[in-house]
Amino acid sequence: MKWITRQYVHVDRTACPWLIKKFVDPEAEFIFVPVEKIEETVEKEKAIPYDARGVELGHHGDKCSFDAIVEKYEIKDPAVLELSKIVRAADTDKMEAAPEAAGLEAVMTGFGVVSKDDYETIAKASPVYDALYTNCKLRLIREKYKAEIDKMDRKQRAEFLRRKLVEKD
Amino acid sequence: MTRTQPHVDRCASAWLIKRFIDEGARFEFISREEPIPTGAIAFTLPKALIKPIEAKKTTYDVLVGKYHIQNQVALLVGKYIHDFEIDAEEDPSRVKFKETLGLCYVLKGLEKTSKTDEETVQKALIVLDAFSKTLRSNWRTKQMHSRTRS
Numbered sequence: 001m002k003w004i005t006r007q008y009v010h011v012d013r014t015a016c017p018w019l020i021k022k023f024v025d026p027e028a029e030f031i032f033v034p035v036e037k038i039e040e041t042v043e044k045e046k047a048i049p050y051d052a053r054g055v056e057l058g059h060h061g062d063k064c065s066f067d068a069i070v071e072k073y074e075i076k077d078p079a080v081l082e083l084s085k086i087v088r089a090a091d092t093d094k095m096e097a098a099p100e101a102a103g104l105e106a107v108m109t110g111f112g113v114v115s116k117d118d119y120e121t122i123a124k125a126s127p128v129y130d131a132l133y134t135n136c137k138l139r140l141i142r143e144k145y146k147a148e149i150d151k152m153d154r155k156q157r158a159e160f161l162r163r164k165l166v167e168k169d
Numbered sequence: 170m171t172r173t174q175p176h177v178d179r180c181a182s183a184w185l186i187k188r189f190i191d192e193g194a195r196f197e198f199i200s201r202e203e204p205i206p207t208g209a210i211a212f213t214l215p216k217a218l219i220k221p222i223e224a225k226k227t228t229y230d231v232l233v234g235k236y237h238i239q240n241q242v243a244l245l246v247g248k249y250i251h252d253f254e255i256d257a258e259e260d261p262s263r264v265k266f267k268e269t270l271g272l273c274y275v276l277k278g279l280e281k282t283s284k285t286d287e288e289t290v291q292k293a294l295i296v297l298d299a300f301s302k303t304l305r306s307n308w309r310t311k312q313m314h315s316r317t318r319s
Contacts, residue, residue: 086271095267103271103300110299113306124299127292131278138281165281 001025002047007032009118011091011108012051012065014125015083019066020050021126023080024073032118064091082136083129100132137165170209170217173198173286177276178221179213180293181250182228187294189243190236198286227254245304246297249273272300 003020005013009032020028033041038052050057051065057072058065066087070080088094089101090108107128115121141164142149149157171179175198186194199205201215211217213228219235221228229250238244249266253273257263261270276293283289 090271099261099264100271100274102267103269103273103275105271106268106303107272107275107296107299109306110302113302114299124295127279127282128275128296130282131275131292133278134281135274135278162281 001027002029002031002045004031004033004038004041004045004047004049005051006035006038007118008112009121010112011087011105013118014108014111014122015066015087015091015129016050016057016069017122018126018129019069019075019080023075023077024069030119030122059092062088062092062094064088066091078140079133079137082140083133086132086136100135104128104132134165141165170197170199170205170211171213173200174280175286175289175293176280177273178227178229178250178254180276180279180290181246181297182212182232183290184294184297185229185232185238185243185246188298189238189240190232196287196290221254224255227251241308242301242305245308246301268300272296 017030031041031045031047035052038049041047042049049055050069052058057068060068064087066084070084086098086100086104089098090105095102108125111121111124115124138161141161149160152160183196205211205214205216212219214220219228219231227250229247233247249269249272252265252269256265264270275296279292280289283292
């Protein structure tokens with residue numbers, strides 16, 4: 001499927017392609033256009049719009065487009081739900097809502113400056129979201145197994161976490 | 170030459186070395202126990218001269234001092250690494266700068282999502298190039314504002 005949004009991507013529009021590719025449509029193709037061209041390009045390319053004014057997969061209330069995609073496609077992965085708090089905080093300028101938000105926003109701003117186009121930006125951004133998603137997974141694992149982990153030394157803890165990270169739920 | 174599975178300090182140090190000390194640097198990774206090969210400059214290894222000073226300096230700080238790094242952006246990045254590794258240590262609520270945790274959790278997570286340590290460092294270079302661009306831009310804006318006011 002083709003997916004379309006406004007050009008000059010930042011936080012939401014770098015997070016959403018990652019989410020779409022990983023959890024909704026692994027074969028997704030992305031299109032970036034000026035805002036005034038969204039409607040006609042949706043029609044022409046038969047593309048699904050996201051993070052643009054008035055679209056279903058956009059901001060609603062205090063939630064961002066990443067949230068809209070999570071809800072529409074019923075993504076239940078707990079680490080994605082944790083990651084969505086970070087993306088939402090960074091994208092809606094409520095940095096205090098997630099401690100990682102300000103750093104994420106700074107990195108995405110920089111990608112927009114150093115990249116030659118939005119395709120390069122989302123390619124650079126993808127490993128960042130992989131890393132944050134994995135951190136969220138680890139945080140949940142540490143919470144779930146806190147009692148056991150507290151008894152381990154550093155090496156045992158590292159091995160335990162690595163093992164749990166690759167286990168299927 | 171540094172230790173396998175690089176996290177925040179080693180990734181940031183690799184960036185500092187590549188961008189401000191030795192553009193042609195190649196990085197190799199060995200375990201704590203392996204001997205350091207002749208000719209390699211080792212960092213963050215038990216027998217290396219360049220390594221963190223517990224609770225005081227990161228490897229990044231030591232590199233800045235040893236190579237007399239004066240570039241503002243390099244020094245600014247170093248503050249975030251120091252904030253995470255030394256000031257906050259095991260307690261993330263103690264960080265001083267709002268961008269620290271986002272940046273450093275990303276750097277930490279790269280190792281777990283890469284197939285090799287070389288891949289981790291490559292990704293870290295990309296992340297820190299971007300982060301430093303934002304810092305440079307913010308720093309220049311502050312300089313302009315302070316010149317306008319004076």
